[in-house]
Each structure stands twice: as structure tokens, then as C-alpha cells.
């Protein structure tokens with residue numbers, strides 16, 4: 001099915017043509033079209049163009065108006081204020097365009113991007129043997145939405161979960177497990193399966209015990225350090241023990257991702273250890289090209305604008321003076337793999353803003369080395385901190401970081417209470433299922449609906465509120481529309497372009513028409529919050545449409561009822577598609 005041009009794009013095109021006829025030297029200038037309260041659209045671009053051409057803006061606007069052919073698309077166009085253009089569309093055009101778009105049931109008329117490429121998205125990267133916390137929530141939720149958005153535009157997306165599965169801390173863990181071989185054993189469960197909860201609690205206990213010994217027992221410390229050397233040398237037994245930590249951790253990670261209702265595939269988990277074989281080569285390439293230099297034994301990259309408090313430059317350390325490789329060497333090797341192995345054009349890193357300096361230095365190093373350039377871009381999609389109600393970084397009352405699972409469980413509990421209270425004909429089982437969909441949706445939506453780089457307050461009361469900019473509000477709007485459509489017999493309603501539209505119908509229809517543009521913009525800017533804002537507005541416009549324009553009772557004439565059902569269907573399908581892109585479920589009944 002050929003993509004349907006949105007109404008605003010068609011109007012834009014009309015105005016641009018009229019503009020270049022009225023003012024040839026303006027070339028293909030942008031008339032700057034916006035949705036407006038006064039008319040359907042307002043164009044504000046004439047003012048600046050008139051100024052540049054030293055013309056009277058109202059006169060230029062009038063000349064543009066005289067060039068516009070009114071009729072099928074544009075019903076009315078007039079000059080307003082100092083030289084704005086107010087544009088009103090023909091009702092028929094609005095309905096027809098929507099009908100054409102929604103005939104494409106798979107994509108709702110959203111076109112594929114013109115030049116799709118390959119993007120690697122680095123997200124959902126927890127650390128082995130460690131509990132997941134709210135920071136990992138953000139990376140997972142934002143990353144998942146960005147992956148869906150990009151895939152929907154036709155981009156080839158490679159997912160990479162760069163888990164923390166390497167480093168000196170494994171020395172003490174491996175040594176401890178060797179000395180206490182049953183610490184990770186599972187309590188026999190009936191089906192022989194271990195729960196993520198049990199796996200993590202074993203790992204957590206072992207981590208604490210190992211750390212305690214490491215800090216208090218010099219001899220254990222020595223043995224643990226030797227283990228790091230063995231690990232890096234690839235000693236088979238040491239590697240086998242290390243692998244157990246990774247496997248147990250994955251059981252836990254997968255259980256959390258499942259709770260988050262998020263698909264994470266095993267082959268996409270390529271952690272820090274996945275680049276071990278490349279580290280020496282990465283250092284050699286950087287040193288030979290002069291991008292990195294030896295300084296006090298370490299291999300370093302220096303930057304003019306990165307200095308410590310004492311004014312001395314702070315380098316990116318690619319290899320430590322003892323020969324060890326760290327976080328930077330791994331990330332630089334991962335870039336080589338993603339650019340030259342996976343043939344990516346774009347690398348997106350969904351990582352906490354507190355790591356921005358690291359990525360700035362890593363990207364700049366890769367650029368100097370020629371691994372990144374005009375044809376391959378890297379971008380950190382940096383996210384802010386999750387705050388508690390007190391506005392400080394989210395902690396438990398005891399001042400510890402909050403376990404992600406506890407937080408998700410609480411959200412589901414709260415949401416289940418809301419669902420139960422409103423439930424009319426739902427079974428206990430349905431309440432539990434919807435409670436999870438609403439609770440997890442609430443957490444995801446709250447995270448996605450502020451622009452990623454900002455901090456936000458984790459406030460469950462607000463998140464599961466039925467009024468306001470929440471996923472629950474959108475889910476209820478969706479379920480309500482589905483119930484209306486069921487009552488009307490659940491057939492795909494047909495549009496009636498010949499009917500005049502009520503104010504509230506036009507507003508809803510025009511907004512629905514902007515779905516494709518919103519998706520394209522949210523994908524191009526890695527900005528899921530633009531989609532949440534759009535969907536919230538859609539649900540709000542639906543609410544006022546439904547208030548003002550009866551669909552079923554009192555029964556309007558049949559064609560009017562059908563056209564309104566058509567608008568209901570358009571809204572429901574847009575809500576569902578939009579929420580799916582965000583990773584949020586839309587239950588049919590609530």
C-alpha cells in the first residue's frame with residue numbers, strides 16, 4: 001500500500017508552491033505550518049521571509065493567499081495578524097485522508113524511512129552478580145521503545161546488551177566459590193527450575209561474603225588477585241567458574257525482563273567479556289596511530305578540554321600500567337566490532353548521563369582513530385536520575401539503592417487495586433493479568449513521558465492515577481473505545497467523507513492524521529516522549545469528542561453514527577499501535 005501523505009504535509013506543499021509563485025527569490029522556503037486553535041493550521045513563515053525581502057508581510061501574505069487554489073483540500077485561507085496565514089481544511093479531505101490511511105491496517109499509513117540504515121542500540125545492560133536497580137530500569141525501558149520505533153521505520157536494528165561481566169571483582173567471586181563450592185546451588189524445586197529471585201539471592205549473599213573476606217583477609221585477597229590473572233590468561237577451570245556467575249545472573253536478568261514484559265534475546269547479550277579478544281589489537285592500533293600515548297606506563301588518550309580540578313589533563317586510560325584493560329578498552333573494541341563487523345551506520349548508547357564524560361572521550365578517541373566519522377555516528381542517549389518523592393536520588397529508607405523487582409512488584413500491587421476497584425465483570429485471574437499490564441505500563445510510561453535527559457520523580461500514586469498523563473488513562477481510553485465498538489457489533493466501521501464534521505471531530509481527526517509524522521520524529525530524535533505526548537493528546541481529544549458527539553445514545557442518524565464509530569476505531573488503533581511501540585499493553589477490557 002502506498003504511503004498516504006498527511007494533511008499537514010499536503011497543505012505545506014500547497015503553501016510552498018504558492019509562496020514561490022508570490023516571491024520567486026524565496027525558493028523553497030518553509031511556510032512554517034503549525035496546528036492552530038483559530039483555524040486548522042497557521043503558517044508563520046511569511047513574516048521572516050517578508051523581512052528578508054524587505055516586503056510588507058501582510059501584503060506578501062495576501063499575495064500568497066491569491067496564489068492558493070482552494071477547493072478539495074483547502075477550504076479557506078486568510079491573512080491574520082501581522083502576516084500569518086490561517087488555513088481551514090475541507091471536512092471531506094480530513095475524513096478521506098484518514099480513511100485512506102487506516103485502510104492500511106498493519107502500519108496505519110506510516111511510511112518507511114527513505115534511507116534506512118543499521119543502528120546498534122546498546123541498552124538494558126545490568127551487571128553480573130549484582131542486583132538491578134532503577135538506573136537499569138531506565139536504560140531497558142527507553143532502549144526498548146527506541147528499538148521498536150526504529151524498527152517500525154524500517155531501520156535494521158542490532159540490539160546489544162553490554163552487560164558488566166568482566167573485571168577484577170570476579171577474582172574474589174571465583175575464588176570464594178571455589179572455596180565454598182555449594183554457594184550457588186539451587187534448593188531443589190519441584191520442576192527443577194530455579195527462580196530469578198533465588199538465583200539473585202544466592203549471588204547477592206556470595207558477593208557480600210566474598211567482599212567481606214576480601215576486605216578483611218590478606219591471604220584471601222592474594223588468592224583472589226591471582227584468580228584475576230588466571231581469568232585473564234584464560235585458565236579453563238577459572239573460566240568455567242566465571243561462566244557459572246554469568247549463567248546464574250542471566251536467570252535473574254531474564255526473570256526481571258519478563259516481569260518488565262520485555263523481550264531480551266540471549267544472542268543479543270554481548271557483555272564486556274565478548275570483546276576480550278580485541279583488546280590488545282585495539283590498544284596496538286591506537287598506539288601505532290599516535291591517538292594514544294604511554295604516560296607513566298599507562299596507555300592514554302588526552303583531550304584539550306578534559307581537565308581535573310587541579311587543571312591537569314585527565315586522560316582516557318585504555319590500558320593500565322599493570323597491563324590490565326578497563327571499561328574504555330572494552331567500549332572502544334565494541335565500537336570496532338559494531339562498525340566493521342556489524343556494519344552499523346549509527347551507534348546509540350542508552351546510558352546514564354553520569355557516564356557522559358566517558359562516552360565523550362570514547363567517541364572522540366574513535367573519531368581520531370578513524371572508526372567513527374561522517375558515515376558512522378555515535379550518540380549517547382543519556383538519561384537522568386530517578387528521584388524519590390523528596391527530590392533526591394531514589395533510595396530505600398535505610399539509604400540503600402532500591403531493588404528494581406521490589407519496585408515493579410509494588411507498582412503491580414497498586415495497579416491491581418485500581419483495576420479491582422473499577423472492574424465490573426473481570427475474574428480474579430483477569431484482574432491479576434490486567435494488574436500486571438497496568439502496573440508495568442505505568443512504570444514504563446512514567447519513564448518515557450519525560451524527555452530522557454531529565455530527572456524524574458518515582459511517584460506510584462501519580463503513575464497509577466486515572467486522571468492525567470498516565471498509561472492507565474490511555475489504557476482505559478482504549479478499553480472504553482473497544483467496548484463501544486463491541487457494542488456496535490465489532491465490524492470495521494466505514495467512513496462517510498460527505499458528512500460535515502463537528503469541531504470536536506475535526507480536532508480528533510486532524511490529530512490522528514499526525515501519527516505518522518510523530519512516529520517519524522520520535523524515531524529520528526530517539527524521543528519516545530514525543531509519542532507519549534501525542535497519545536495523551538489523542539486520548540484527551542477523544543474524551544471531548546465523545547462528550548460532544550453522541551455515538552450510540554442518543555442515536556444519531558445512521559451515517560453520522562457510522563462515521564463516529566470510524567473515528568473511534570481510528571483512535572483505538574492509533575492508541576494501540578502507539579502503545580505497542582512504547583512496549584505497553586492495551587487490554588481489550590479493563
Ligand code: ARG
Pocket residue numbers: 122125126127162163164331334349351
Ligand atoms: N553495565 C553498565 C552499568 O551498569 C552500563 C553499560 C553501558 N554500555 C556501555 N557500552 N558502556 O552502568
